[in-house]
Amino acid sequence: xxxxxxxxxxxxxxxxxxxxxxxxxxxxxxxxxxxxxxxxxxxxxxxxxxxxxxxxxxxxxxxxxxxxxxxxxxxxxxxxxxxxxxxxxxxxxxxxxxxxxxxxxxxxxxxxxxxxxxxxxxxxxxxxxxxxxxxxxxxxxxxxxxxxxxxxxxxxxxxxxxxxxxxxxxxxxxxxxxxxxxxxxxxxxxxxxxxxxxxxxxxxxxxxxxxxxxxxxxxxxxxxxxxxxxxxxxx
Amino acid sequence: xxxxxxxxxxxxxxxxxxxxxxxxxxxxxxxxxxxxxxxxxxxxxxxxxxxxxxxxxxxxxxxxxxxxxxxxxxxxxxxxxxxxxxxxxxxxxxxxxxxxxxxxxxxxxxxxxxxxxxxxxxxxxxxxxxxxxxxxxxxxxxxxxxxxxxxxxxxxxxxxxxxxxxxxxxxxxxxxxxxxxxxxxxxxx
Numbered sequence: 399x400x401x402x403x404x405x406x407x408x409x410x411x412x413x414x415x416x417x418x419x420x421x422x423x424x425x426x427x428x429x430x431x432x433x434x435x436x437x438x439x440x441x442x443x444x445x446x447x448x449x450x451x452x453x454x455x456x457x458x459x460x461x462x463x464x465x466x467x468x469x470x471x472x473x474x475x476x477x478x479x480x481x482x483x484x485x486x487x488x489x490x491x492x493x494x495x496x497x498x499x500x501x502x503x504x505x506x507x508x509x510x511x512x513x514x515x516x517x518x519x520x521x522x523x524x525x526x527x528x529x530x531x532x533x534x535x536x537x538x539x540x541x542x543x544x545x546x547x548x549x550x551x552x553x554x555x556x557x558x559x560x561x562x563x564x565x566x567x568x569x570x571x572x573x574x575x576x577x578x579x580x581x582x583x584x585x586x587x588x589x590x591x592x593x594x595x596x597x598x599x600x601x602x603x604x605x606x607x608x609x610x611x612x613x614x615x616x617x618x619x620x621x622x623x624x625x626x627x628x629x630x631x632x633x
Numbered sequence: 634x635x636x637x638x639x640x641x642x643x644x645x646x647x648x649x650x651x652x653x654x655x656x657x658x659x660x661x662x663x664x665x666x667x668x669x670x671x672x673x674x675x676x677x678x679x680x681x682x683x684x685x686x687x688x689x690x691x692x693x694x695x696x697x698x699x700x701x702x703x704x705x706x707x708x709x710x711x712x713x714x715x716x717x718x719x720x721x722x723x724x725x726x727x728x729x730x731x732x733x734x735x736x737x738x739x740x741x742x743x744x745x746x747x748x749x750x751x752x753x754x755x756x757x758x759x760x761x762x763x764x765x766x767x768x769x770x771x772x773x774x775x776x777x778x779x780x781x782x783x784x785x786x787x788x789x790x791x792x793x794x795x796x797x798x799x800x801x802x803x804x805x806x807x808x809x810x811x812x813x814x815x816x817x818x819x820x821x822x
Contacts, residue, residue, distance in 0.1 A: 408796035409789070431809055432800075438807040439800050443768040446749045448664035454673075454680040455659075457652055463681060464651060469688045471646025548641075593642070594649050603638040610645050 402429050411436050541600060548604060552611035556618075575620035582616065585609040636700055644691050651688055658701055659684070662708045669712045669765055671754055679715040686711045709770060713780050716762060745805055752802040759783075760795035767792050 402410075402419060410433055415423060423430050464470045534540040589606040596602060642650035663680045670676040687704050694703055746752030753761050762781060766772040767788070774785040774792075781788070800807060 404797035404800065405793040408793040408800065411796070434809065435804070435807045436796060436800055439796060439803060440768055442803070442806060443749060443764070443799075446769065448661075448668045449748065449750050450660035450664050451667070453655070453659035454663045454667065454677040455684075457655065460655065460681055460684055461648065461652070463685055464648075464688060467685060467689070469646060469685070470648045470651060590647060590649065593647070597639065597649060597653050600638065603642065606647075607638070607641060607645075 401426065402432075404432070407432050408436050411440050544600065544604060548607050548611075551608060555611050555615040558615065572620065572623050575616055575623060578616050579613065579620065582609050582613040586613060637696065640691065640694065640696075640700065643688065654688075654700075655684060658704055661701060662687075662704055665705060665708050666712050668750060668753060668769075669709070669762060670716065671758060671761060675719065679712050682715055683708045683711045709766075710780075713762070713766075716758070717782065746802045749799075749803065752799050755802060756795050756798060760791045760798070763788050763791040764795040764799070768796070 402422060406419070407429065410419070423433060461470065534543070586606065586609045589602050589609065592602050593599070593606060639650045639653050643654055659680075662683065663676075666680045666683055667673070667676045670679050687707050690707060694700065746755060753765065756764060759781075763777055766777050766780070767774065772780070774788040777783075777788040778785045783791075
C-alpha cells in the first residue's frame with residue numbers, strides 16, 4: 399500500500415482507520431509520524447486562544463451607532479434652574495433613600511406587601527430575633543446582597559407603579575410626580591457623571607440604579623395620572 | 634460582582650457602562666471575529682455588528698455564565714450570519730476544491746506561520762470557518778453544516794483539507810522533536 403494521503407491522515411484524527419490503513423500505519427513510521435503530527439495540531443488548536451489585539455473599532459463610531467440604535471439612552475435634560483439643583487438633590491436623595499429603605503425593609507421583613515391583601519403570617523422567632531446587624535462572610539457576599547436587594551427594590555417599585563393605589567392616600571398628583579422626576583433626573587445625571595470618574599464605585603452604582611428604577615416607576619405613575627387622551631411628551 | 638453592576642447600568646443605556654464593557658471585552662471578542670473573518674476591513678464591520686448585537690441582547694443576559702462566554706457565543710453566531718450575508722461561505726465551498734492542501738515549498742521560512750492565528754489567515758474563507766468552528770470552538774459537523782448552509786460531508790472535507798494545509802504551515806510547531814524522515818513530509822505535501 400502506498401503512503402496515506404495528507405487529507406486522509408487529517409481525517410484519521412477523528413475517524414477509525416480501515417484494516418489496510420491500520421496495518422500500513424503499524425509498518426510505516428513516516429505515516430505514523432504524520433498522523434501523530436496531525437493529532438498534535440488538533441490539540442494545539444483546541445488549547446489555542448486568539449491573540450488579543452486592539453479593538454477593531456473605536457468607541458466614537460460604535461457609540462454613534464449605539465445612539466442611533468437607541469441602545470445608548472438619551473442624556474436627561476439639563477436642569478432648568480441650576481440654582482435649585484443642590485436643594486433638589488438633597489430632597490430627591492431623601493426620597494430615594496426613604497422609598498428604597500421602606501421597600502427593602504418591607505420586602506425583607508416577610509410582611510405581605512400586596513395592598514388590600516390579607517396580612518402575612520407573623521415572622522418566626524428566628525426571624526424576629528434577627529434584629530442584630532447582619533454579618534457577611536466577605537465583601538463579595540455583602541455586595542451580592544446589595545445587588546439582590548437592588549433588584550428587589552426595582553421590582554417592587556415597578557409593581558407599585560403598576561398598582562398606583564397609594565396616590566389617593568398621600569395626596570400625590572401630577573405636580574408631585576413632575577417634581578420628583580426632575581429631582582431624579584438630577585440624581586441620575588450627577589451620579590452618571592461621577593461614574594465616569596469612578597465606574598466601579600458601589601455606592602454611586604447603587605444610587606444610580608435606585609434613581610433609574612424610581613424614575614421609571616414614577617414615569618409610569620405620572621403617565622397613569624395624566625388625563626385620558628393626553629400623551630406623555632414632556633414634564 | 635462589579636461586572637453585574639456595570640451590566641445593569643448598561644441595560645439602562647448608560648454609555649459609560651456600555652463603554653466599560655466594550656473596553657474590557659473587545660480585545661477578546663474582536664480577536665474571535667478577526668480569526669473567523671480574516672479580512673481586516675470586513676472584520677471591523679462585522680465586529681461593529683457583533684457589539685451592537687451583544688448590547689441589544691444584554692437584557693437577556695441572566696448571569697448563568699460568564700459574560701465573556703455569553704458574548705463569545707453571540708460573536709460567533711453573528712459573525713457566521715455576517716459571513717453568510719457576504720456570500721463568502723457558499724462561494725468558499727467551490728474555492729476550497731481548488732485550494733488544495735499543498736503548500737509551495739521553496740525552503741523559504743516566510744511560508745511557515747508562526748502562530749495558529751497567522752496560519753488560519755492563509756486558509757480560504759470556507760476552510761477557515763470550518764476549521765475554527767470544529768477544532769477551536771468545538772462545533773459538530775452537523776452544527777457547522779446548519780450554520781454555513783453546507784452538508785456535513787462538505788464540512789468534513791473542508792476540515793481535513795484545512796488541517797492538512799495547517800499541518801504543513803505549522804510544521805515547526807507540530808513536528809516531533811526528532812524528525813525521523815523529513816523527506817516524507819515533502820512527499821506528503
